[in-house]
Amino acid sequence: MFANFVVPDLLPAAPEIFLAFMALAILMIDLTVKDGRRTLTFILTQLTLIGCAVIQAYTINGEVTYTFSNMFVDDLMADVLKIFLYMTVVTVLFYSRAYVTDREALSKGEYYVLALFATLGMMVMISANHFLTVYVGLELLSLSLYAMVAMNRDSVASTESAMKYFVLGALASGLLLYGMSMIYGATGTLEITAIQERLAAGAVNKSVLVFGLVFLVSGLAFKLGVVPFHMWIPDVYHGAPTSVTLLIGSAPKLAAFAITMRLLVSGLISMAPDWQGMLTILAVLSMAIGNLAAIAQTNLKRMLAYSAISHMGFMLLGIVTGIVSVDGRFALNPFAYSSSMFYVISYVMMTTGAFGMILLMSRAGFEADELDDYKGLNKRHPWFAAIMLMLMFSMAGVPFFVGFFAKFSVLQAVVATNNIWLAIVAVLFSLIGAFYYLRVVKLMYFDAPADDAPLVIPTSMNLLMSANGLAVAFFGIFPQSLMELCGVALTRSL
Amino acid sequence: MDFQSFVFFLLSTILIVASLRVITARNPVHAALNLILAFFTCGGIWALLQAEFLAIAIILVYVGAVMVLFLFVVMMLDINIDRIREGFWRYLPFGALIGVLMVIEMGLVLGSKYFRVPASEAISPAGVSNTKAIGELMFSDYVYPFELASLILLVGMIAAIVLTYRGPKKSKYTNPNQQVFVKAKDRIRVLQMPVEKD
Numbered sequence: 001m002f003a004n005f006v007v008p009d010l011l012p013a014a015p016e017i018f019l020a021f022m023a024l025a026i027l028m029i030d031l032t033v034k035d036g037r038r039t040l041t042f043i044l045t046q047l048t049l050i051g052c053a054v055i056q057a058y059t060i061n062g063e064v065t066y067t068f069s070n071m072f073v074d075d076l077m078a079d080v081l082k083i084f085l086y087m088t089v090v091t092v093l094f095y096s097r098a099y100v101t102d103r104e105a106l107s108k109g110e111y112y113v114l115a116l117f118a119t120l121g122m123m124v125m126i127s128a129n130h131f132l133t134v135y136v137g138l139e140l141l142s143l144s145l146y147a148m149v150a151m152n153r154d155s156v157a158s159t160e161s162a163m164k165y166f167v168l169g170a171l172a173s174g175l176l177l178y179g180m181s182m183i184y185g186a187t188g189t190l191e192i193t194a195i196q197e198r199l200a201a202g203a204v205n206k207s208v209l210v211f212g213l214v215f216l217v218s219g220l221a222f223k224l225g226v227v228p229f230h231m232w233i234p235d236v237y238h239g240a241p242t243s244v245t246l247l248i249g250s251a252p253k254l255a256a257f258a259i260t261m262r263l264l265v266s267g268l269i270s271m272a273p274d275w276q277g278m279l280t281i282l283a284v285l286s287m288a289i290g291n292l293a294a295i296a297q298t299n300l301k302r303m304l305a306y307s308a309i310s311h312m313g314f315m316l317l318g319i320v321t322g323i324v325s326v327d328g329r330f331a332l333n334p335f336a337y338s339s340s341m342f343y344v345i346s347y348v349m350m351t352t353g354a355f356g357m358i359l360l361m362s363r364a365g366f367e368a369d370e371l372d373d374y375k376g377l378n379k380r381h382p383w384f385a386a387i388m389l390m391l392m393f394s395m396a397g398v399p400f401f402v403g404f405f406a407k408f409s410v411l412q413a414v415v416a417t418n419n420i421w422l423a424i425v426a427v428l429f430s431l432i433g434a435f436y437y438l439r440v441v442k443l444m445y446f447d448a449p450a451d452d453a454p455l456v457i458p459t460s461m462n463l464l465m466s467a468n469g470l471a472v473a474f475f476g477i478f479p480q481s482l483m484e485l486c487g488v489a490l491t492r493s494l
Numbered sequence: 495m496d497f498q499s500f501v502f503f504l505l506s507t508i509l510i511v512a513s514l515r516v517i518t519a520r521n522p523v524h525a526a527l528n529l530i531l532a533f534f535t536c537g538g539i540w541a542l543l544q545a546e547f548l549a550i551a552i553i554l555v556y557v558g559a560v561m562v563l564f565l566f567v568v569m570m571l572d573i574n575i576d577r578i579r580e581g582f583w584r585y586l587p588f589g590a591l592i593g594v595l596m597v598i599e600m601g602l603v604l605g606s607k608y609f610r611v612p613a614s615e616a617i618s619p620a621g622v623s624n625t626k627a628i629g630e631l632m633f634s635d636y637v638y639p640f641e642l643a644s645l646i647l648l649v650g651m652i653a654a655i656v657l658t659y660r661g662p663k664k665s666k667y668t669n670p671n672q673q674v675f676v677k678a679k680d681r682i683r684v685l686q687m688p689v690e691k692d
Contacts, residue, residue, distance in 0.1 A: 136646065144649050150653075
């Protein structure tokens, strides 16, 4: 019957298979857990993610491997991004632990299972080499996140933001699919590497491709959250339970970076002049609107949401400048891409810390998400104030924190392609952006505390938060190791 | 015009009219029934393209499952249709303007002489079953997205349960065993109170 059926090589996808299996197992095991704090479910979830990281580390071979009829690709970029993904999700779940157990609506086994499925969706996106896999991974991620946002179902704000997220997310998926169908119509294949081969061979209808590309870029922009497709970000970040905001704001950026690279750089490199223009507009608008709107916010979650928009705009600059056209042929500049990848990884590190801080400051029945809640933090908990200071300085791009080198390397790539005005615009808006980051520092150090409730932080959380804050400082002083890792990962994969 | 084109144009006309009725019908049940007609006609057009499996699938899945559920919901909810349509005429001119603009814009791009995709020549030779071919592909080349799609459905189920399930109903039933063993002191409390004089 299946005369030509070959069992696919399952080894490259071993982490995905392990995660899917464990997620299903945890779903069943959780039925027997009577404990309202779901300790067993939590421990199993964390062990699963750590197990994935171990499997991933053991199966790295630096080669580009395709499996499942070329739908799945395992290269060094995927390996590095996935390992950072596991680390991020593990950290996110640790930060969320106390917040989740304090709130009855969230403290369910399904919370952890949905987080695992979201992680699986991101892994699928990172390793996608086929339009279908990109889409399926994206939907797995988005559906899990919609449900997690809505889980706090008695809160009007959460329900509203879940609804907005769902409707706009569905619209974005529609745009992405429409673009994909157009590109399929023009090239006759859905496989990303095959599309690139067809385009290189020529004789492809260009206007159909550009038509599809517009929709594809719009769909990607929605998922990255860049202007003018950013409207959902502040509302969803603000309305979602903070633990879910942390999950939405951190790890999916890694996956969004990966699919942007795969779709635009691996698949549609011949179309680079077209999408470079589109991405430049998106990047400049995001940096402008993100940074200016963040100034007006009084809520820390909303402020960080606008900051996310501006950071994603900055990251796009690296992708824009990655391809240099040399007399009609396209040359890749892996340095620009590695600067983008470094930017995404360091942004995820910083944003995890910042939202983690909101989570640790919150307690049962109290959300520490207003800027005023951080007044005089230095008097209440000097060490946390110092960590928050490092995170904010790093986001603002103050030298010798990781955020500075991220911005610096992207700017270097921009200047290398002679886009001087683009670099000037980026620096200008980062300067404007520094204002609202420094305002948080001013509130913490120079204002009197408004709230005298003692901060009770378990030692384990204290250690984790310290590690997160110190990592931002460490990679700021010694960025070479991470930078080289990104560089090697991209030169081996592209 | 041969018979095939005649059937195609007939089905297309029915499809367009039914789709229009979906958005213009006053009664939500009529709208849902028109949507069923639209799906059914769509299935007919696919059958014309020799994609008989897709034709059967759309009728089974959409008409058989999705639309029946839809009809149930529409019939059980008491929707005040006049209140929903209140703004319809007010927003119609602007909405129509935007719609027409979008159609013109897309027409300019798609209708130009550069936008030509060669017609599909995917006419299956005799003796090859469409359904069998799809089935083989789904379980061989496309097994990875197929399995992931099943996980997406599972996530949908988990989400639906998490968002709506509020624990078992505490129904009020009597337990005869407990009733028999009831003592007077379980039900009556004797209080010592000082005598009040006035």
